[in-house]
Amino acid sequence: MRLSSIAAATLLLTIACQPMNTPPQPTPMQQPSVPPHSWSNPEEARVEHLTLDLSVDFPAKQLVGAATLRIAMAPGARKLVLDARDLTIERVFGASGDLQYRMGTAQSTFGAPFEISLPAGTKNVTIQYRTSPGAAALQWLEPAQTAGKRWPFLLSQSQSILARTWVPIQDTPTVRFTYDATIRVPKDLVAIMSAENPTERNATGVYRFRMLQAIPSYLLAIAVGDIAFRPLDARSGVYAEPSVVESAAREFVDIPRMMTAAEQLYGPYRWGRYDVLVLPPSFPFGGMENPRLTFLTPTLIAGDRSLVSVVAHELAHSWSGNLVTNATWNDFWLNEGFTTYLERRISEQLYGRDHAEMLWTLGGKELRDEFDLLPPADEGLKVDLAGRDPDEGSTQVPYEKGSLFLRLIEEKVGREKLDAFLRRYFDEFAFKTMTTDKFIELLRTRLLVPNNISEADLQIDAWVNKPGLPSNVPMPRSQAFALVEAQSAAFGRGTAASSLATSNWSTQQWLHFLHSLPKPLTTAQMADLDRQFRFTQTGNSEILEVWLEHAIDYGYEPAYGALEDFLVRQGRRKYLKPLYTKMAATPAGLERAKRIYAKARAGYHSVSTQTIDGILKWGN
Ligand SMILES: [Zn+2]
Numbered sequence: 293m294r295l296s297s298i299a300a301a302t303l304l305l306t307i308a309c310q311p312m313n314t315p316p317q318p319t320p321m322q323q324p325s326v327p328p329h330s331w332s333n334p335e336e337a338r339v340e341h342l343t344l345d346l347s348v349d350f351p352a353k354q355l356v357g358a359a360t361l362r363i364a365m366a367p368g369a370r371k372l373v374l375d376a377r378d379l380t381i382e383r384v385f386g387a388s389g390d391l392q393y394r395m396g397t398a399q400s401t402f403g404a405p406f407e408i409s410l411p412a413g414t415k416n417v418t419i420q421y422r423t424s425p426g427a428a429a430l431q432w433l434e435p436a437q438t439a440g441k442r443w444p445f446l447l448s449q450s451q452s453i454l455a456r457t458w459v460p461i462q463d464t465p466t467v468r469f470t471y472d473a474t475i476r477v478p479k480d481l482v483a484i485m486s487a488e489n490p491t492e493r494n495a496t497g498v499y500r501f502r503m504l505q506a507i508p509s510y511l512l513a514i515a516v517g518d519i520a521f522r523p524l525d526a527r528s529g530v531y532a533e534p535s536v537v538e539s540a541a542r543e544f545v546d547i548p549r550m551m552t553a554a555e556q557l558y559g560p561y562r563w564g565r566y567d568v569l570v571l572p573p574s575f576p577f578g579g580m581e582n583p584r585l586t587f588l589t590p591t592l593i594a595g596d597r598s599l600v601s602v603v604a605h606e607l608a609h610s611w612s613g614n615l616v617t618n619a620t621w622n623d624f625w626l627n628e629g630f631t632t633y634l635e636r637r638i639s640e641q642l643y644g645r646d647h648a649e650m651l652w653t654l655g656g657k658e659l660r661d662e663f664d665l666l667p668p669a670d671e672g673l674k675v676d677l678a679g680r681d682p683d684e685g686s687t688q689v690p691y692e693k694g695s696l697f698l699r700l701i702e703e704k705v706g707r708e709k710l711d712a713f714l715r716r717y718f719d720e721f722a723f724k725t726m727t728t729d730k731f732i733e734l735l736r737t738r739l740l741v742p743n744n745i746s747e748a749d750l751q752i753d754a755w756v757n758k759p760g761l762p763s764n765v766p767m768p769r770s771q772a773f774a775l776v777e778a779q780s781a782a783f784g785r786g787t788a789a790s791s792l793a794t795s796n797w798s799t800q801q802w803l804h805f806l807h808s809l810p811k812p813l814t815t816a817q818m819a820d821l822d823r824q825f826r827f828t829q830t831g832n833s834e835i836l837e838v839w840l841e842h843a844i845d846y847g848y849e850p851a852y853g854a855l856e857d858f859l860v861r862q863g864r865r866k867y868l869k870p871l872y873t874k875m876a877a878t879p880a881g882l883e884r885a886k887r888i889y890a891k892a893r894a895g896y897h898s899v900s901t902q903t904i905d906g907i908l909k910w911g912n
Contacts, residue, residue, distance in 0.1 A: 331405030377403025581609030621682030629694015
């Protein structure tokens with residue numbers, strides 16, 4: 293389905309919905325533009341504020357309650373169109389009583405247009421509803437899936453267009469709203485949201501939240517569980533299950549320094565507090581930049597703070613993404629490429645230039661690997677996701693190619709000028725949206741023309757619209773990696789693993805070592821490496837994942853038990869995707885993959901099962 297067909301479908305439904313007491317519908321020519329991947333009509337009626345009052349029903353796996361929307365209406369507007377997917381609507385009413393509504397036909401990922409007729413002058417609409425136990429944004433964990441094993445846990449993931457599965461809302465990044473919420477949970481549990489949060493358990497089980505800054509729907513977030521809090525400084529802290537919170541606070545102790553570094557570069561942090569929540573291991577992402585409360589995977593807890601660049605990334609979203617937001621999911625690189633660039637700058641400030649160069653190199657490797665799997669049309673920064681699940685655009689391209697484009701600009705104009713440009717950009721477009729075309733225009737007028745840099749020199753078109761990497765791609769260089777390459781080459785020439793010089797290597801060096809080993813490796817070489825470095829037993833998820841890829845590629849059976857265990861005990865898509873993909877490459881591997889998946893699937897979030905179902909053709 294192409295995007296234009298979504299718009300067309302809206303029109304058909306609009307016409308089909310005529311029985312409501314509304315004035316004649318506009319003809320298709322007059323139909324206001326519909327945001328991509330949304331059924332909503334913000335140009336007619338726009339949500340300004342959301343009030344949620346929800347009870348969390350763990351046995352039924354449902355949120356039950358009401359959403360009240362404050363609306364700004366254009367003159368003559370008579371209806372509000374929201375996005376809704378798998379919601380059961382019980383009643384819709386305004387100040388004057390019940391309102392007529394109509395749920396259109398649902399279309400897979402996009403859900404349905406939820407159209408409410410509005411009498412003139414309507415300011416507030418209340419929707420009583422309940423979510424479905426299968427709501428795609430929500431994951432209901434059994435006690436066994438938590439660290440404490442005693443209480444259930446609820447977590448949400450709204451990006452890209454999953455908010456509509458738990459809140460009836462205009463689910464597009466072009467609509468921003470403030471919110472408040474009352475959340476009722478079992479008395480032993482704590483609720484927290486992407487908002488002002490409690491730091492103490494509340495004996496009543498009723499938690500109230502306020503989000504004073506306007507956010508797009510994909511940043512709505514909730515978690516409920518046995519959650520404790522440890523402060524890091526006056527404005528940041530860590531939430532996690534009680535048995536995890538101390539190790540999490542130790543791992544993420546650098547957050548206050550990261551905030552200071554980010555503010556020096558890009559201006560004040562505008563969201564009040566910055567806390568992180570370490571979730572149970574099924575969380576599908578490394579992190580999610582829910583404002584005021586980043587959600588994190590526990591696979592970042594390596595014990596040596598070596599994987600905290602993900603936290604720098606999520607913090608950086610407080611500027612790129614949460615403050616200046618991609619106008620559509622086709623412009624996703626404006627969120628992720630900028631954030632990856634900022635993440636590397638914050639990491640450089642804290643841990644030095646060579647450390648940042650290692651991150652750049654590892655990112656570039658992931659990008660080049662991804663190019664092997666992607667259709668050329670999805671390799672430009674600006675992608676066409678019309679009619680597709682926008683999650684399909686969540687590849688390494690917006691992240692790594694996007695950040696390399698910014699690094700190229702830095703190399704051309706100089707760091708000082710790019711920093712000044714970015715600082716002004718975040719100030720000027722704070723709480724607004726940005727398109728790729730508008731950004732390129734700003735780049736042209738503010739950086740290229742004043743500095744006499746031609747567009748041909750920058751190869752803008754190749755970066756934005758063409759596959760692969762342009763010839764002017766920046767080449768990061770790390771001294772630490774040069775040392776690693778000498779050792780992997782020596783291993784390739786026959787030096788025993790025990791004779792390699794690897795003392796004091798960082799996680800990033802180990803990763804680069806595994807990437808730069810000669811191909812293919814024999815079973816004897818794999819066994820030699822494993823005996824010496826104990827990769828199969830490592831507690832570092834990042835290293836383990838790359839090692840397990842080798843184990844699949846080279847049929848190293850002693851690691852198969854660890855492979856299965858890793859796939860069953862965590863659900864981070866970045867790890868699942870390459871491992872299942874590699875297994876699926878051979879008939880025997882595919883069989884093993886399906887056997888493991890049958891066991892693991894119930895523990896994954898829908899974001900991950902959506903991807904892995906496709907890789908394994910599950911259910912076909
Ligand atoms: Zn990001």
